[in-house]
Amino acid sequence: MDHPKLEEWKAVWRERRSVTMVYILLRISVVLVMLAQIFNGNFENVFLCVLTLILFMMPSVLEKKLDITLPNTLEIIILLFIYAAEIMGEIGAYYVTFPYWDTVLHTLNGFLCAAIGFSLLDILNRHSEARFHLSPLYLAIVAFCFSMTVGVIWEFFECTMDQLFFLDMQKDTVVNTIGSIMLDPTGGNTSTVLKNITDVIVVQADGTQTALGLGGYLDIGLLDTMEDLFVNFIGALTFSIIGYFYVCSRGENKFAKRFIPVANNSTRPKDAPSKAPEKNEIE
Template sequence: MIRKIKQMWKAVHMELQEHKSSFLVYVILRLAVLLMMVLQLFNGNYENVFLCLLTLVLLMVPSFIQVNLKIELPTTLEIIILLFIFAAEILGEIQAYYIRFPGWDTLLHTVNGFLAAAIGFSLVDLLNRNEKVKFQLSPAFTAIVAFCFSMTIGVIWEFFECGMDLFLGFDMQKDTVLHSITSVMLDPTKGNHPVTIDGIKDVAVNGESLGLGGYLDIGLLDTMKDLFVNFIGAVVFSVIGFFYVKSRGKGKMARRFIPRRKKREADFLRIIQEEEKEEE
């Protein structure tokens, strides 16, 4: 067991160093996270220290996946994934970019929709190219599967955010300040007729003003916005993937985002295992 862990660890490190550009991004981000972790430790923000540790682990996930599943992530895709992790955990959570920049969450959810569609597409594409598996989908159905995979990931993430807010008292579903609301609950006749209140400038709770300048929506609009931009990202990649399959893999842009099977000479775990067998 220990031997296998050592082999895996060595293979992951070889995988990290395979492409100079992605390795350089990994090193820079790792150093930035370590620096942030030290600062948070000195400030006594232990929750943020945990987030830094989690980020360090997540930064190694792409290489771990490549070694174990024997797939090759294009350098462009790998760099985007690394930047996405850093942007979401360090900048978004610790540096509060989600609050400072209203479009930060929207940007990340759009990218997530795009990346998830790329992953879903690659799963089908790898099966389509596998001679041992009798599995073939047309370009249109491949694009549809990629789109559905991306939207499913988006929905599951929103379930996760809702659960964290309900049961642990977080605010992952960021609230929105509204100046008008429409609800059948306001109908005095109880006749299921929507009633609108316009020009809301202040709301009081238990007799105290919230000071927000409007009505506080509790995450619904944020959730729907996240799903909508996830939808946009999924559609964009699904269209790209459709033409990629249609042209039988000639699309240069799509190739930058679609994982492929590892070549034998790039299977570092196999190489390490064979070298150790020869030494024995």
């Protein structure tokens, strides 16, 4: 007769085999990278590896603490996102090697944050003891706003790090045309445009002059920030639409279920469709 604990592990393996395999493979990869960084004496990257291993445990911790179940697809995306951002992006320098790596991750971040924001309220909507029921449109709007707020706060963090430690987290962009009222010779409020810029010479306080040689004017992070927020907007909007139709279909949308956590402490079975909320009803 099998031990109850062994039966529990077998049940988990059957239900979450894909997540477990991805989790094990990614952890092994991170450990190997960490050993390589230790031998190279690059302890900053060792810290990133340790941080990655800790972040890998967060989905399981949140499931236990919040008494929720993360769909396999969502959990795999979260694990791959962490690995792509920390190991491949930072240690593997993919942010530099592949110009659109950061853009893809910001798009995915918008999608994931919208899923989290949506789930926070959808779980309450499904909870048997919840005192309010929100319309599908309201849930979608909240999910979108939550994701955009997280994106803005992250850009605040990047800007702060750049200003204090000059990390260039908001990556600079070379542009060939600029317009600024600060270039108005009359000192007025008219934007003066400079076109076909091929180089910029920087003059320091001691008189040292340095030609940047970048082929244009160096934009300090503005375009990168706007691009990050725009792709975050796309990711957030995409999930908000998915979430909207998920609620409208009374939770029967199989595709959306792959991305939306459910509460375990509701008297309603976790896979059972929720009652369709009354239009804009708040009790």
